Amino acid sequence: MTHRECGDCTVCCSVMAVTELRKASRRSCEHVGPEGCRIHPERPASCREFHCLWxxxxxxxxxxxxxxxxxxxxxxxxxxxxxxxxxxxxxxxxxxxxxxxxxxxxxxxxxxxxxxxxxxxxxxxxxxxxxxx
Ligand code: SF4
Ligand code: SF4
CATH class of the missing domain: 3.30.70 (Alpha-Beta Plaits)
Structure with missing residues (x-):
């Protein structure tokens, strides 16, 4: 199986809707920063479960x-x-x-x-x- 990691990518944080945060799609999340998700350990289930096709x-x-x-x-x-x-x-x-x-x-x-x-x-x-x- 292909092993891939997000690395520096945070694209989905600006593209996908996150219902728990009432974040609409195509809007940047208020929690995303240059180092990635600032609330990573407590990020919502939608974020944990999302994996883009890549x-x-x-x-x-x-x-x-x-x-x-x-x-x-x-x-x-x-x-x-x-x-x-x-x-x-x-x-x-x-x-x-x-x-x-x-x-x-x-x-x-x-x-x-x-x-x-x-x-x-x-x-x-x-x-x-x-x-x-
Ligand atoms: S799931 Fe995909 S779009 Fe989201 S950060 Fe990882 S590689 Fe980027
Ligand atoms: S909470 Fe974190 S992982 Fe979820 S969209 Fe916002 S920055 Fe991305």
Whole structure:
């Protein structure tokens, strides 16, 4: 199994909603600082349980593809009822989703999953998975 660590990355602290803190998505957490989470030992369960796809090893690549380096963080969600898994790509700075490394990952993931793209400027779009030949 791929062993990965967050290291200096704190991207999810600025992207994900944290219900316990009433923090909305795409808002930086009040507890994040240059050294990471300032309340790390007491951080909410949502934070403890969150692992982006890179950290899970579900996205190929080394630390050059870690969200803070790539500019894109991948997460997934499951549609209630159908159990279908969708992936979501959060762009961290304008243009990051158009960079070659990100495009190549998007193309790879879109072979098997529907991908939703969340752009830094608030736009959304989708990449449908390709039907089997
Ligand atoms: S975005 Fe992923 S790698 Fe970065 S801190 Fe969050 S879980 Fe760790
Ligand atoms: S509480 Fe800590 S781990 Fe959770 S979002 Fe805020 S800074 Fe990140």
């Amino acid at each position: 950290l899970r090893g579900a996205v190929a690549g080394d630390e050059a593809l870690r969200p803070d380096a790539l500019g894109v963080m991948f997460d997934y969600f499951v549609t209630r009822g159908t159990g279908e898994e969708h992936l979501i790509a959060f762009e961290l700075w304008p243009g990051a989703l158009d960079e070659p490394a990100a495009r190549s990952l998007l193309e790879e993931l879109a072979r098997t999953h529907e991908l939703r793209l969340s752009y830094r400027d608030g736009r959304w779009s989708s990449l449908a998975s390709e039907p089997a030949p």
